[in-house]
Amino acid sequence: MLTFLKNFLEPKSNASEAAKLLIDELNVKITKTTLSKEIEEHPDYPSLLCISDVLHKYAVENLAIRLDPDKLVEAPLPLITLIKGKKTGPDFFTVVKEIKNSTVLFYDPEKRKWATQPKENFLKRYLGTVLLAEASERNGVGDREYDKRLKEEKRNSFFQKLIVFGIPAIVALAATFAFLQAGISALLPFLFTSITLAGAVTCALLIWHELDQSNPVTQQICGYGEKSGCGAVLRSKASKIAGISWSTIGFTYFMGQILLLLFSGIVNPRSLLIVSWLNILTLPYIFFSLYYQRQVVKRWCTLCLFIQGLLALQFVTALAGSWYVLLSANGIYQEFILMPLTMFAVPFITLMLLIPALEKVKEYRNDKRELRRLKHNPEIFNALLTKQKTVTEPTEGLGITLGKPDAKYKLIKVCNPYCGPCAKAHIPMDELLNNNPDVQVQIIFTATNKEGDSTSLPVKHLLAITEKNSDQLTRQALDDWYLSDKKDYQTFAAKYPLNGEFQKQDTKVDAMRDWCRKTGIAFTPTFFINGYQLPAIYNLSDLKLFLTTQD
Numbered sequence: 001m002l003t004f005l006k007n008f009l010e011p012k013s014n015a016s017e018a019a020k021l022l023i024d025e026l027n028v029k030i031t032k033t034t035l036s037k038e039i040e041e042h043p044d045y046p047s048l049l050c051i052s053d054v055l056h057k058y059a060v061e062n063l064a065i066r067l068d069p070d071k072l073v074e075a076p077l078p079l080i081t082l083i084k085g086k087k088t089g090p091d092f093f094t095v096v097k098e099i100k101n102s103t104v105l106f107y108d109p110e111k112r113k114w115a116t117q118p119k120e121n122f123l124k125r126y127l128g129t130v131l132l133a134e135a136s137e138r139n140g141v142g143d144r145e146y147d148k149r150l151k152e153e154k155r156n157s158f159f160q161k162l163i164v165f166g167i168p169a170i171v172a173l174a175a176t177f178a179f180l181q182a183g184i185s186a187l188l189p190f191l192f193t194s195i196t197l198a199g200a201v202t203c204a205l206l207i208w209h210e211l212d213q214s215n216p217v218t219q220q221i222c223g224y225g226e227k228s229g230c231g232a233v234l235r236s237k238a239s240k241i242a243g244i245s246w247s248t249i250g251f252t253y254f255m256g257q258i259l260l261l262l263f264s265g266i267v268n269p270r271s272l273l274i275v276s277w278l279n280i281l282t283l284p285y286i287f288f289s290l291y292y293q294r295q296v297v298k299r300w301c302t303l304c305l306f307i308q309g310l311l312a313l314q315f316v317t318a319l320a321g322s323w324y325v326l327l328s329a330n331g332i333y334q335e336f337i338l339m340p341l342t343m344f345a346v347p348f349i350t351l352m353l354l355i356p357a358l359e360k361v362k363e364y365r366n367d368k369r370e371l372r373r374l375k376h377n378p379e380i381f382n383a384l385l386t387k388q389k390t391v392t393e394p395t396e397g398l399g400i401t402l403g404k405p406d407a408k409y410k411l412i413k414v415c416n417p418y419c420g421p422c423a424k425a426h427i428p429m430d431e432l433l434n435n436n437p438d439v440q441v442q443i444i445f446t447a448t449n450k451e452g453d454s455t456s457l458p459v460k461h462l463l464a465i466t467e468k469n470s471d472q473l474t475r476q477a478l479d480d481w482y483l484s485d486k487k488d489y490q491t492f493a494a495k496y497p498l499n500g501e502f503q504k505q506d507t508k509v510d511a512m513r514d515w516c517r518k519t520g521i522a523f524t525p526t527f528f529i530n531g532y533q534l535p536a537i538y539n540l541s542d543l544k545l546f547l548t549t550q551d
Contacts, residue, residue, distance in 0.1 A: 014109050015039050015046040018080050018093035019054065021107055025078040025097060026135040028060055029142040031149045033156075043376040043545070045369065048131050051080065051093075055133060056435050057544060059141040062133040069123045072130070073099050080131040083122070086110060091127060144427060144483075167258065171197055174266050182267045188321040189266045192275070192314060196257045199310040203251035206303050207351070210234050210247060211358050233301035238292055246289075248351050250307055253282065256344030264339065269323075274340050276318035282311050375537060376545050388533040393518045395442060398511055400466050400474060403433055403440035409547050412442045412528040414521050417458040418487060422525045426482035428540035430475070436547055443478075446524055448513050449506050456509060457489050463508050464501035 012020065016036040023030055035054065042050035048064045055062045067075060078097045083106075085092060097114070098105035104122040108115040135141055143149065171193055178186035209230055239245055257275045264271040286308045293300055318324065374380060395412060413429060415422035432439045447459040458481060465477045477496055481487065527534040529543065 012036055013040055013046060014093050015051055017109070017112075018095050018107070019051045021095040022078055022080055022131075022133055023055070023060065023135075023142075025095070026060065026133060028058065028135050029146040030058055031143065031146065031153050033153045034143055034149055041369070041372060043369070043373040046093075048080070048082070048093075048129060052131060053545065057431055058143060059431075059434050060133055060135055062131055064129065064131045066128055067130050068128070069126055072096075072123070072126065073119075075130060076132055076134070079133070082127040082129055083109075083125040084127065086125075167200075168197065170262060171258070174262055178265065178267045186267050188317055189261075189272060192272075192317045192321075193258070193261050193266050195310050195313050195317065196254050196261070196275075199254035199307060199314075200251060200258055202303055202306050202310065203247055203254055206230070206234065206247040206307075207245075207251060207355070209303070210245060211355070211362060230301040230303055232297050232299040233293055233304055236292070236297050238296070248348070248355070251351060252344055252348040253278070255347035256340070259343040259346065260340050263343065272318070272321070272323040275314075276321075276323040279311065279314045279318055280324075283315060286311055376542065378546055381535075381538070381546055384535045384537075385529065385532045388535055389520070390533070391519065391528050391531045393515050395444070395515065398508075398515055399442055399444040400462065400478075401440065401442045402471055402475065404437065405440070407440035408438040409436070410440045410442065410530055411543075412444060414444045414446065414516060414519075414524060414526040414528075416446050416524045417455050417462075417481065419524045423482045425525050425527075425540050426478065428544075430479070432540065432544060432547065433475075435544065439547055444512050444515065445509070446513065446516050446521060447509050449509050454489075458487070458492065459509060460502055460505035461489070461493055461496065461498070463505045464498050465496055467501050467504075 012032060013036065016032070016039045019039060020030075020032045020035050023035070038054045038057065039045060039050050042053060044050045044053075052062050052064055072081075077099065078095055080093055080095055082091050083094050092109035094109050095107045096104060097107075099119065102119055103116050104119050105114065105116050106122065107113070175186070175190045175193070178190060233239065234245070234247070241249070257278070260271050260275065261268075289304060289308055293304065391412065411429070411432065413422075413425065415425075429441055433441055445455070445459040445462075447453060447455040449456060462474075462477060462481065466474050468474075480495065481492055484492075527540065534543075
């Protein structure tokens, strides 16, 4: 049950789930939230290419190749590969952890757990493409902000669980008070309340499936795609009444009952009378739904059938408790007409506001993915790049230069040492250097020698460190400056003491300032790639897709 809730609250696509399993086996530190976001926002999602690109971004060396089935046993493990679905579902990414003489230990993406299968059976599902990966020993492997992001992920997970387990906890507390108050006679009301809570959860799953059929939890229950049992029923002509889905009506019905019973007491005779008679009104729907699924749609919706069963159990429980005759009509006061209306109105209004908002979010994510596909098209990128402002002034000897002198891609970063966006751009710039030996980065600062210019001190210090001719030392100094939460020059200077080099940097600062003035630098950071200013719609993180794919 806990695994089910975890998968529902923290859904991962098949591609991101496989990637997470792989990096965990390689002991690479990347949070599942970060990995999912990177993979699912990739323009080629879902594919081995998007997984490979994201792994490269975090310095995990990998290679996608075609491998004959008889050669799979020789491949270094763990690896990601594609396998056929057991039924009529799509193909899946999986992680192979161990191959023995006659068995394969792999992650079953349909059951969402590790499984052992005869090698012969596994190879029948194997589609021939694998992604081999290895975590290198060099610096920069994984996410530099892993600890910070892991804390944030745990905090979000805690609040999600708090929300989900909140109502069951309140129900358990109400049941405890009811048993203390009424003894064993509270057993049937508690059973009815538990059935109702199960109905609310099931309807929430149905609503989620309507909004997102890619959720792996509802896929496991309902099947894959619109032609699955749940998909076919939820998209049939009778799935709505007056434009409102039966899932929404069902959630309103169950959640309204839960709220009524909690606020009035689960053994309150008037509330039990109201919920039992409301249940009577739902009985015709049970027969209608069963008939419609069998005779019209000719497919069974697993979640829908579970709802029908819960409605029938409610009826049996209420009948066993004889709640239909608890009070006469004269015993129902005005507040016990207004209160139920209020309790049922709250979930209904909430859903009416929430569902359109969630649909817009889904539409936005789909549009964003399609726009990213266009944005990351190399032809479009090159067409936009060649229309940008060009560098006309020579840059030799200016600032700090990192990377090979004969690199194919020359990136100029014009920045300010105290600029927030410049600091944010430092990590993707460093990743470009780490992951592509054909990239050279030149950092030019906008500092001046004017008295009172606070930027001149750190700039001159960084330039002086560069004169030690150690790329490693220079990059470490840049990391310490740009990645620190508080940029304190005195602390930085104490860590990197100098021997007279500081006083020799005035000429270099003047040369950089003169270049910035002639080039017309209006803001920082400004980037140039191979002499052209980077178009405004692109950032450094986008460049990894082009600098590694262009010929």
